[in-house]
Amino acid sequence: MKRLAVLTLAFALALPAAPAAADTPTSCAVTLDCTAEDINRMTMNERLTFVRAMQSGHGAELGVSDSWRNIEGVITFFRDKGLGAPGTWVSYVDAGIVEGIERGLAIARDPSADDFGNPGSQLWADYITGSHPNRAAHDRAWSLAEQASTEHGVALAEGHGQYATAVEERFYLFSETYRWALRNRPVGLDLLLVYGWLIDPGLAGQRIPFYDWFTDVRESAPSYRGCEMAYGFAQLHPIEGVFGFAGLFLSYVTSLFEAYSAEGVPTPAGQHPPRPVGSGPNG
Known part of the structure; x- marks a missing residue:
């Protein structure tokens, strides 16, 4: 009998351990502890579920239930175009952004939480808990957080030997221009006043209503449209005499204003959106 028990124990120990249950987008949104590598293994559709669940869950608790709808638009574009398979440059860059948002929510809930080595995590937490007195301040805080998370994602990709293709570089340039527009609202509006005609x-x-539409992080349509446009651009044509991100911004505006006009004016000219945009619990 004793020999049988020993043999049974030996057999049990020899069996491979049952694999741990894989993290799901929903469970990640609850625990807020999935790493960039975990996110990299998700499909784009799973990431879309993850981002939406974070907003409707902990995001809603913290007053930011719709602060990453534009990220939804980008992920939806990747999904529809079959881009961002696990292990690719697009996947890692996106994973860095989503991880930053996730850990930002975690730190906003518990300031002692780990940032997972993502420089954007603390900036997202600052954005979530901060007070944003106006649209320009809100957009700047959002942009700085996404910039840091994006650059971390690029570093992750390159650390895995993944580099952007020429098309992906153009797409990345659009994302940089978008963040520039968020950080430089007064400058952008002045450019449109002078060169808009x-x-x-x-x-x-x-x-003003166009700029609000283009930079509204609560909407997915403008970011999706922008992705379509940026991915298809073979060549940019900056306005003569305007250089850097300002020139690129005006180049993108040409197509974006067409999309905006086709949808109609969402807010009366000269007004901001009627409700606070991601002002956080103290905003």
């Missing part, structure tokens, strides 16, 4: 006769007069 070269793009469209009605742009200067509609520059």
Whole structure:
């Protein structure tokens, strides 16, 4: 009998351990402890579920239930175009961004929480808990957090031997221009006032509602449209005499204003969206 028990124990020990249950997008949104590598293994559809669940869960608790809808638009574009398979440059960059948001929520809930080595985590926490007195302050805080998370994602990709293709570089350039527009609202509006008439006769007069539409992080449609446009651009044509991100911004505006006009004016000219944008619990 004793020999049988020993043999049974030996057999049990020889069996391979049952694999741990894989993290799901929903469980990650609850625990907020999935790493960039975990996120890299997710499909784009799973990441979309993850981001939405974070917003409707802990995000709603912290007053930021719709602060990453534009990220939803980008992920939806990747999904629809079959981009961002696990292990690719796009996947790692996106994973860095999503991880930063996740850990930002975790730190906002518990300031002692680990940032997972993602420089964007603390900036996202600052954005979530901070007070943003106006649209420009809100957009700047959001942009700085995403910039840090994005750069971390690029570093992750390169650390795994993944580098952007020429098309992906163009796409990345658009994302950089978008973040520039978020950080530089007064400058961007001045550019549209001065140069808008070269793009469209009605742009200067509609520059504020257009800018609000383009940079509204609560909406997925503008980011999806921007992704389509950026991914398809073979060549940019900056307005003569305007260089750097300002020139690129005006180049992108040409197509974006067409998309905006096709959808109609979402807010009256000269007004900001009617409700606070991601002001956090103290905003």
